[in-house]
Amino acid sequence: MAPPVVPAGPPPPSSQDETNTFATLSVVFAFLFAPAGAVLGHLGLSQIKRTGQRGRDRALVGLSLSYTLIVVAVAALVIWAVIPSSSNTTTTEAKTTAPGTNSPVTTPPTTTTTTPEPPLPLVTEAQLPGLLLNLDDSIRLVGLNDGYSPYEETTLRNVTDLSMTPPECFSAIAPGLPVSYGNSGHTATLSRSFTNLDVKTMFALGNFDERATLYADAPAASRQVDAIEKTWQGCHGNITQNGPSGSPVVFDVGEVTRSATDPSIVLLSSTVQNGPKLMVGSRSSRAVAVKSNVVVDVVVFAPDPGGRAEAAAIEILSRIPG
Incomplete structure (x- = not known):
């Protein structure tokens, strides 16, 4: 008697039915770190071409978002370099138009007075690049390596295709x-971010973004940090990032704390609870602080x-005077 025929089970899922992970990540990182989004998008397209996986349109969206941000940033940097800052222009005009005088100077009698301490000198736009960390600084303080490259932008980061709840x-x-x-x-x-073309290194060591923002005076800068801290205090718990990738990313946001070394620094840490596999468990570490008329805003995602x-x-x- 012939052995009974055992019906075959369902075939294993084909890799072609899977959506490419890097295609999804390219959209997510287009918002967080535009150069990283571009790298992941190209890697996703390469894998999709080789394996036939789904996600080509998603990778193209990630590339489009990333390169749009990069082009805007480069254009802003060119304009920033060509057009002098208003503070420098004002100073030059004041020196140029000040009338000369040959009138004799009468010295008043010397009196003893108590002069109040002058306020901290205001930082100018031209000083911003020198405040931020360069690659050597980032290797020493943030744990990056020399495979990372800097990317700068002089505009706020705006990706309209992504939303947060x-x-x-x-x-x-x-x-x-x-x-x-x-x-x-x-x-x-001015923002300066660092990313690595080697994806394994990028996910192992992380990404780093630093930003310095100027205000007209110190009180205005202080109000901004107070507002950010108040917002963070209302974000404790789960928040969800949505975008064209179709894969929401859920962050578990911790409680706002202060630096033990410098209590003026406000700290916040968040952990990816759900989302693309390579991101789950990664953490966003935020720091914001103020000195003089400058707001310092930093993130390490690793x-x-x-x-x-x-x-x-x-x-x-x-590095901020005062």
Whole structure:
């Protein structure tokens, strides 16, 4: 007698039915770190071409978002380099138009008075690049390596295709967003972020973004940090990022704390609870602080960022005069 025929089970899922992970990540990182989004988008397209996986349109969306941000940033940097800042122009005009005088000077009698201490000198737009960390600084303080490259932008970061629930909590994850800075009255801003073309290294060591934003005076800058801290305090718990990738990313936002080294630094840490596999468990470590008329805003996104965002903020604050 022939053995009974055992019906075959369902075939294993084909890799072609899976959506490429890097295609999804390219959309997510287009918002967090535009250069990283571009790298992941190209890697996703390469894998899709080789394996036949789904996600080509998603990778193209990620590339489009990333390169749009990069082009806008480059254009802004060119304009910033060509057009002098208003503070420099005002100073030059004052020196040029000041009338000369040959009138004799009468010295008044010497009197003893108590002069109040002058306020901290205001930082100018031209000083912003020197405040932020360069690659060597980032290797020393943030734990990057020399395979990372810097990317700068002089505008706020705005990706309209992404949303957060609740909307105001976008700033709990990334710095320099219109939701937190758009109506704050800032006069200039400069961001410098670092990413690595090697994806394994990028996910192992993390990404780093630092931003310095100018205000007309110290009280205005202080009000901005107070507003950010108040917003963060309302974001404790789960927040969800949605976008064209179709894969929501859920962050578990911790409680707002203060630096033990410098209590003026406000700290916040968030962990990815759900989303693309390579992101789950990674953490966003945020630090924001004020000195003089400058708001310092930092994020380290890595598997274990530790105190690196805090260390970067302390170093930047030390470079601000006063």
